[in-house]
Amino acid sequence: MTKQYIENHKQYFFEKGLTVINSVFSxxxxxxxxxxxxxADNSRENFRKSDDLFxxxxxxxxxxxxxxxxxxxxxxxxxxxxxxxxxFAVKSIYFDKPETSNWYVAYHQDLTISVDKKLEIQGFGPWTTKNNQFAVQPPLPFLENICTIRIHLDDTDEYNGALKVIPGSHTQGIYRPDTIDWSKETEKFCDVQKGGIMLMKPLTLHGSNRTTDGRRRRVIHIEFSDMELPENLKWSERMN
Known part of the structure; x- marks a missing residue:
């Protein structure tokens, strides 16, 4: 993978809020x-298992x-x-949509970060707490700074729940899905091959359709930032 090849993806990524690079993993x-x-020991509380999702x-x-x-x-x-x-890495999730899973995800932005505790800090909120894990919506500059890598363990297209996105929507701040102007915006499906990755800005509006062809979709989602949080607040999963 040449430096120029990566540079071309970088330009597209910052302009459109996403890019797909295949053949990253054998x-x-x-x-x-x-x-x-x-x-892995999947009896722990961070492992969530149902008929629809692991x-x-x-x-x-x-x-x-x-x-x-x-x-x-x-x-x-x-x-x-x-x-x-x-x-550095600040958040990581693995999810497996099994063959029987048939739910869709409406258009949204990823607006929360995972942190180690709840603190009253100006500009941070609302907060959610689940299983002693804390998530909060930070001020906009933190969200604009985050970059996500989604590693695909299966071939993924629009028929088995590939992400659909609105390219360029990451440049418009907090963009409520009910205000999408479809006369100006274009929807794009992000097909990714097994072993490929998708880079995405969390403010890029994204969703996914129901699976229609019975193929599973396994993805590792990792978020990165280079900003430290204020006061005594820390990223809960900070990892260099």
Whole structure:
């Protein structure tokens, strides 16, 4: 993967709020990642299992052996060249939409961050607390700074729940889905091959349709930032 190739993706990413890079992980690397997930102790409270979804919150903490598999030379280069030298991981989730799962996700922006405690700080709120984990909507500059990598463990297209996005919507601040002007905006499906990644800004409006062809979709979602939080507030999953 040449520096110019990454640079082209960087320009598109900051203009449109997303880009897809395929062939980042080999089939062998994906198999090792899948095996690590399969072997993890899924009785813990950060593992959520239902007929529709298997999800792991704080994924890099819960399945630490995947770290070396995920942060291969290509991913490190992409973080460094596209996001910036000082970016670190701040949130990680694994989710598996099994073959029987058939729910859709309405258009939304990712507006909260995961932090270690609840503090009254100007500009931070509203707060939510679930299983002793704290999430809060921070001031806009924090959201504009975050960059997300979504690693695809399966081929994904519009028929098995690939993300649909509104390119460029990340530049418009908090953008309520009910105010989308469809005469000006265009919807795009983000097909990603197994072993490929999607880079996304959390303020890019995104959603997904129901699965129509019975194929599963497994994705690792990791958010990065290079901003420290104010006062004594800390990212709950900060990891260099």
């Amino acid at each position: 089939d062998d690397e994906i198999e090792k990642i899948v095996k690590s997930i399969r072997n 999800a792991v919150r704080q994924f890099l903490k819960e399945v630490p052996e995947v770290k070396d598999l995920i942060f291969n030379d290509t991913i490190k280069a992409i973080v460094r060249e596209v996001f910036g030298e000082k970016y």
